[in-house]
Amino acid sequence: MSSNSVSSSKWKRWVPAAVIPVVIAGVAIAVPLSANATDSLPTKSPQDVLAMIGNSTVTAFSGTVEQTANLGLPELPAGVSASSLGAGSGSSSTPSPSGSASTSGSAGSGGSAGSGGSASTDSSAATVSSALEMLTGTHTARVYVDGPTNQRVQVLDQMAETDVVRGGNDVWLYDSAQQTAVHTTLPAKSDAGSAPDATQPGATVQTPEQLAQKFLDAVDPTTNVSVGGDVTVAGRSAYDLILTPQATDTLVGSVSIAVDSATGLPLQVNVTARGAADTAFTTGFTSLSLDTPSADLFSFTPPAGTTVTEKTLPTEPSGTGATPGSAPADAQKPIVTGSGWDAIVELPAGADSASLTSSPLLGELTSPVDGGHVLTTTLVNVLVTDDGRVFAGSVSADQLQAAAAAAAK
Secondary structure: OOOOEOOOOOHHHOOOOOOOOOOOOOOOOOOOOOOEEOOOOOOOOHHHHHHHHHOOOOOEEEEEEEEEEEOOOOOOOOOOOHHHHOOOOOOOEEOOOOOOOEEOOOOOOOEEOOOOOOOHHHHHHHHHHHHHHHOEEEEEEEEEEEOOOEEEEEEEEOOEEEEEEEEOOEEEEEEOOOOEEEEEEOOOOOOOOOOHHHHOOOOOOOOHHHHHHHHHOOOOOOEEEEEOOOEEEOOEEEEEEEEEEOOOOOOEEEEEEEEEOOOOOEEEEEEEEOOOOOEEEEEEEEEEEOOOOOHHHHOOOOOOOOEEEEEOOOOOOOOOOOOOOOOOHHHOOOEEEOOHHHOEEEEOOOHHHHHHHOOOOHHHHOEEEOOEEEEEOOOOEEEEEOOOOEEEEOOOHHHHHHHHHHHHO
8 A cells, every 4th residue: 555545444335326326316426627727735645635624624505516427328318308207297497596496387285195106117217317317418506505414405407406405304305397396204313414315316416525525435545545736616726636546447547526725625526437538527616605504495395286205214123223113125225245446336126126127218228238238337337137136336347247146146
């Protein structure tokens, strides 16, 4: 291990960026926002910059985040979009930064969805399509954070709005195009640091801080950590922390994290595939305020006409430290094999993977291989086996197939 390498025992918390939301809820990775050169900052070692991040006391902020992805994903079939595949009328709303979005053309109070909703095939197709839309092109979001339990991400695209709002233990996922909302109440002892998008099925933009932490947790003795030239992001001077995996099996070439020189807050993350010249994924602030956002931003009321679904999180058996109860068979946790940058995550066959394999988009977006289908990107590959298991990792498709074969024995 070189002097610029840092070991971490937390790599398992980083699961390769989700290309399909049933593999991981909430996506990570995109093309760089331009980070301009800045006046020379005091020289700091990689360990100094890592310490700045770890010692950052920023707990409240708001700003605009831009995410750009160039993952080499296949184009959606002609005429196919998340809205056309989902349930509902597809009406849109006017984005609003207030506690509730205003939906045009709606009257009456929000409804509550029962178990007899839209067909599962339509639902799974819409979920896959939504994730792919978030992993292509450029998306802009307004982000509001006040501590670990008050967070809001508003993705504004094509005259529609997607909101993920956490206020205390209440979590909402709102889709204006579908006029739908999903509400979840987190257990009282839930992880106070959980991001709102990690609790709901759907795709959204992550803050640079959330994404940076995932990659920092992946740092192990095979990772070279260095500091590049000083940069400016959202008008703030920053150190450029560069993570370079030395593992030859990973698809990730390097990760660049712009770290605010005054606060230690990650401002931008760029990810480049191995052997590539252009950045594959970037997310970063274009504007940032360190003032505490208004409290009403974290209280969400569904607009009139919204179909509301209550989602109950699966419980775990008593004695685990979680909410007492009996965990459903399909709520198995992902299985991680390997370590660091070339780790592979397996999602056992269950309800989530079954909905994925039933999606009509599977055949359109994947390539058939022995024993299943593979979705290929420049940074992450996903194997969906014929028996409903899902394998994902920043490794080659051959490695995923080998992992699937070994797991089946």
